[in-house]
Amino acid sequence: MTTVDLGTIRRLVSVTVDDVEHRVPEGATIMDVLDSAGADTPRLCQAPNLTPVNACRVCVVEVEGSRPLVPSCARRVEDGMVVRTDTDRVAHSRRMVLELLGSANDMSQAGDDVARWSIEYGADPERYGPVGPPAAAGERGNRHAGHHSAPDGETRATVAQPVTVDNDLYVRDYARCILCYKCVEACGTDAQNTFAIAVAGRGFDATISTEFAVPLPDSACVYCGNCIGVCPTGALKSVAEHERREAGVWDPEGETVTSTICSFCGVGCTLELHVQDNTIVNVTSPHDHSVTHGHLCIKGRFGFQHVQNVAPPRDR
Amino acid sequence: MDLTLLADAPTTAERAAVDAVVGSAPGTGPGSPTDPADGTGAADEGRRDLLLPAFHAVMDAVGWISRGALSYVCETLHVPPAEAYGVATFYALFSVTPRAPRIAHVCDDVGCAAFGGEDLCAAMEERLGPEGSGEEVTWTRSPCLGLCERAPAVFLQTTHGHGQIAPADADAVTHALDGEDVAGPDPVVSTPQAGSPDLELLSRVGVVDPGDLDSYRAAGGYAGLRRALAVGPARVVDEITVASLTGRGGAAFPTGTKWSAVAGSPDPVKYLVCNADESEPGTFKDRVLMEADPFALVEAMTVAGIAVGARLGYLYVRGEYPAAEAALLRAISEARRHGYLGDDVMGSGRVFDLEVRRGAGAYICGEETALMNSLEGRRGEPRAKPPFPTVSGLFGKPTVINNVETLVNVLRIVEQGGPAFASVGSGRSTGTKLFCLSGVVARPGVYEVPMGTTLRELLELAGGVPVGLKAILLGGAAGSFVTPDQLDVPLTLEGTREIGATLGSGVVLCFDESTDFAAVLRRIAGFFRDESCGQCVPCRVGTVRQEEALARIERGREIGGRTVELQLLDDVDRVMTDASICGLGQTAASAVRSALSLGLIGSGGGARRNGDHP
Numbered sequence: 023m024t025t026v027d028l029g030t031i032r033r034l035v036s037v038t039v040d041d042v043e044h045r046v047p048e049g050a051t052i053m054d055v056l057d058s059a060g061a062d063t064p065r066l067c068q069a070p071n072l073t074p075v076n077a078c079r080v081c082v083v084e085v086e087g088s089r090p091l092v093p094s095c096a097r098r099v100e101d102g103m104v105v106r107t108d109t110d111r112v113a114h115s116r117r118m119v120l121e122l123l124g125s126a127n128d129m130s131q132a133g134d135d136v137a138r139w140s141i142e143y144g145a146d147p148e149r150y151g152p153v154g155p156p157a158a159a160g161e162r163g164n165r166h167a168g169h170h171s172a173p174d175g176e177t178r179a180t181v182a183q184p185v186t187v188d189n190d191l192y193v194r195d196y197a198r199c200i201l202c203y204k205c206v207e208a209c210g211t212d213a214q215n216t217f218a219i220a221v222a223g224r225g226f227d228a229t230i231s232t233e234f235a236v237p238l239p240d241s242a243c244v245y246c247g248n249c250i251g252v253c254p255t256g257a258l259k260s261v262a263e264h265e266r267r268e269a270g271v272w273d274p275e276g277e278t279v280t281s282t283i284c285s286f287c288g289v290g291c292t293l294e295l296h297v298q299d300n301t302i303v304n305v306t307s308p309h310d311h312s313v314t315h316g317h318l319c320i321k322g323r324f325g326f327q328h329v330q331n332v333a334p335p336r337d338r
Numbered sequence: 339m340d341l342t343l344l345a346d347a348p349t350t351a352e353r354a355a356v357d358a359v360v361g362s363a364p365g366t367g368p369g370s371p372t373d374p375a376d377g378t379g380a381a382d383e384g385r386r387d388l389l390l391p392a393f394h395a396v397m398d399a400v401g402w403i404s405r406g407a408l409s410y411v412c413e414t415l416h417v418p419p420a421e422a423y424g425v426a427t428f429y430a431l432f433s434v435t436p437r438a439p440r441i442a443h444v445c446d447d448v449g450c451a452a453f454g455g456e457d458l459c460a461a462m463e464e465r466l467g468p469e470g471s472g473e474e475v476t477w478t479r480s481p482c483l484g485l486c487e488r489a490p491a492v493f494l495q496t497t498h499g500h501g502q503i504a505p506a507d508a509d510a511v512t513h514a515l516d517g518e519d520v521a522g523p524d525p526v527v528s529t530p531q532a533g534s535p536d537l538e539l540l541s542r543v544g545v546v547d548p549g550d551l552d553s554y555r556a557a558g559g560y561a562g563l564r565r566a567l568a569v570g571p572a573r574v575v576d577e578i579t580v581a582s583l584t585g586r587g588g589a590a591f592p593t594g595t596k597w598s599a600v601a602g603s604p605d606p607v608k609y610l611v612c613n614a615d616e617s618e619p620g621t622f623k624d625r626v627l628m629e630a631d632p633f634a635l636v637e638a639m640t641v642a643g644i645a646v647g648a649r650l651g652y653l654y655v656r657g658e659y660p661a662a663e664a665a666l667l668r669a670i671s672e673a674r675r676h677g678y679l680g681d682d683v684m685g686s687g688r689v690f691d692l693e694v695r696r697g698a699g700a701y702i703c704g705e706e707t708a709l710m711n712s713l714e715g716r717r718g719e720p721r722a723k724p725p726f727p728t729v730s731g732l733f734g735k736p737t738v739i740n741n742v743e744t745l746v747n748v749l750r751i752v753e754q755g756g757p758a759f760a761s762v763g764s765g766r767s768t769g770t771k772l773f774c775l776s777g778v779v780a781r782p783g784v785y786e787v788p789m790g791t792t793l794r795e796l797l798e799l800a801g802g803v804p805v806g807l808k809a810i811l812l813g814g815a816a817g818s819f820v821t822p823d824q825l826d827v828p829l830t831l832e833g834t835r836e837i838g839a840t841l842g843s844g845v846v847l848c849f850d851e852s853t854d855f856a857a858v859l860r861r862i863a864g865f866f867r868d869e870s871c872g873q874c875v876p877c878r879v880g881t882v883r884q885e886e887a888l889a890r891i892e893r894g895r896e897i898g899g900r901t902v903e904l905q906l907l908d909d910v911d912r913v914m915t916d917a918s919i920c921g922l923g924q925t926a927a928s929a930v931r932s933a934l935s936l937g938l939i940g941s942g943g944g945a946r947r948n949g950d951h952p
Binding site for chain 2: 082176226
């Protein structure tokens with residue numbers, strides 16, 4: 023006999039979004055409602071396989087009775103809730119979040135969605151003045167909380183800094199880091215429970231860091247790469263992808279994706295092999311896969327050299 | 339969770355400092371985070387809540403947190419080192435790089451800068467070299483130290499103790515850094531009304547000996563708790579509700595609503611937290627109450643804790659308030675010794691006790707959920723609300739969190755009844771209110787007046803409307819400027835709102851016509867840029883862009899002209915106000931907005947110094 027898991031039976035509540043009433047299960051988020059209605063709601067720190075952290079604020083909406091705007095990714099619906107997404111305030115805040123991030127970060131690898139939203143909402147990062155000088159390697163991590171040099175406003179401060187390459191598997195390009203907390207969550211309680219990285223420092227000077235910014239090989243990192251898997255801006259990426267981008271041969275249009283099952287152990291994780299130029303460049307897993315929820319281990323994510331006899335083994 | 343620790347070993351001194359904290363911490367007492375009956379999951383994380391106390395102990399012993407010390411703290415408390423490092427680097431009073439073990443934090447904030455603070459910074463630089471230099475002694479600029487009535491202020495953080503000097507001069511600071519004892523500030527000089535029969539909150543200030551329980555009892559102390567125990571928790575909560583007591587920390591939330599929610603929760607474990615992390619620039623009222631009448635806060639917390647069903651209360655005291663912390667620790671220990679705290683409060687069979695925790699230099703921890711994260715040994719980042727603390731607060735439990743002044747009001751309400759309290763003032767603004775007067779006033783200090791007193795009347799108490807008064811920063815850096823033509827505003831929640839201002843935390847910081855408002859605004863913008871926790875984009879980047887735009891306006895270097903810059907500031911203002919997670923970001927543009935609209939800066943007036951920057 024087949025049994026069907028119905029999950030928890032939830033009562034339906036009534037939510038009005040832009041004058042249209044929706045009946046949705048109790049416990050759904052506002053974003054769930056917006057998604058099911060087909061709205062194109064921008065998001066950066068939200069991911070379906072991570073706990074919402076409400077940090078980026080790009081998904082904000084108006085909720086009747088709340089003076090500040092509300093993050094749709096995290097706020098759960100209540101019966102009778104009245105939501106508006108079509109107001110000036112919502113559009114302004116979404117535009118400004120994209121604009122402020124664009125003014126401080128390199129968003130060029132944040133994907134097509136972000137590029138589209140930036141145009142759609144009219145983000146203009148350039149109006150904050152010319153870009154200031156980048157920080158030297160490690161300098162941003164050494165700033166003391168509560169102390170900064172007063173700016174003269176001639177240039178705009180950014181988080182620009184050199185790429186950190188301290189291991190063979192992935193690079194950390196923190197000039198692109200928008201502090202969405204996704205990597206910290208994936209490294210911590212949401213997936214890996216390794217806690218190799220955390221947010222350090224404060225305010226604009228906050229960084230993602232190991233303890234005392236030691237290189238990853240000296241930290242608790244187990245190279246599962248789940249941080250790469252959730253990074254929305256290309257701040258964390260595989261060495262393979264980084265090198266191809268640096269060499270100018272990164273070719274997302276020519277990329278094929280092949281689904282398979284990981285052969286390393288009996289868990290049976292679904293893998294998606296991203297192949298460019300007949301070479302595996304990345305391995306991911308679908309976030310809605312019941313076994314992985316998008317997360318893998320070092321073997322699944324990086325243990326593919328043996329299937330492609332392209333390069334000779336490194337050290338013989 | 340397996341910990342991967344760095345190989346560095348702690349020194350003997352570091353190890354001893356950490357062991358002393360962990361060894362002396364109340365272990366598994368009733369209501370403590372490791373109470374097995376609690377089941378919050380806090381126990382699974384070891385004693386992470388001791389992370390800040392452990393870091394403080396290391397700082398106090400050796401002056402900085404080394405790799406070995408951090409590793410030992412992590413091993414002892416079972417905290418991943420990356421997370422512990424994230425916490426250590428969040429707080430301004432901690433250093434993870436070697437630093438002089440004796441350091442003077444010199445206030446250059448709005449209440450001090452023009453009143454000797456900048457001169458003192460210059461003098462310190464002359465004596466000790468640039469900020470942060472020096473191997474044994476050094477100095478650094480600091481945000482408001484809560485001693486504004488006696489500017490300029492200095493906080494001493496040394497391996498032979500902490501102290502405050504106000505008013506400070508370079509001689510006194512260098513002597514103190516060299517180990518000379520400094521007399522702590524005398525709170526009595528901070529309350530010019532001391533001894534007046536009209537006072538309620540300040541009635542014992544300067545009258546009782548803050549270290550003597552008998553003196554407190556002789557002045558009517560513990561009558562409130564006695565009555566609270568006699569009438570029972572439900573009646574106490576009712577009286578607070580009837581009194582219409584609103585929070586005095588700045589948000590003015592109805593206290594009775596918080597108390598009823600927690601008292602009515604079926605959860606067997608609840609907490610009471612006192613927010614004594616007073617750090618709104620220009621605010622010093624809570625400091626004065628704690629230093630001069632600590633038993634009142636201890637008694638009020640006991641009343642509150644028993645009323646809402648909490649068995650343990652936490653007092654989170656600002657790290658820059660060593661005298662207040664010492665006074666409270668002494669009062670708690672005395673109260674415990676005499677049965678006013680502990681397993682059988684005043685023979686009633688009720689259980690309530692208090693723990694004091696020290697902040698570590700983070701304005702954001704005055705935000706209630708950030709404070710709770712800090713108490714739990716985390717970065718002081720505000721949490722998303724809902725859930726509100728009354729549902730899921732400290733360690734995930736229903737929690738009442740109140741400001742110091744709010745709590746001290748409780749005693750009078752319990753003694754006199756809610757209606758009597760509500761008969762003072764009007765509307766939602768009931769009772770008396772403390773105001774912190776500083777700047778160009780004849781007699782700065784904390785003043786207590788009934789709600790509804792006008793700003794002019796308040797200034798009269800402090801020696802009259804200052805000559806040449808140009809503007810008053812009302813409510814703090816998160817408040818706004820008001821002008822001499824608005825002095826007849828009644829000081830109520832409603833009255834101030836009507837003129838687009840706020841009571842905030844009771845700041846009344848007066849500036850005269852000689853003020854360089856561009857410098858004031860620069861400091862306020864820099865303050866928010868420094869104190870933003872960095873969690874949400876609008877505040878993290880917005881405070882940076884606001885400061886940059888103001889710098890351009892001040893220098894006459896606008897991009898695209900004045901109108902374009904003002905539009906940019908308004909755009910940043912709107913996203914911070916609308917979309918920031920917490921009150922810090924939501925008010926980070928408030929003072930700037932009001933200064934611009936009043937033409938205090940950027941109007942080509944005297945504050946503009948075009949010639950300075952060719």
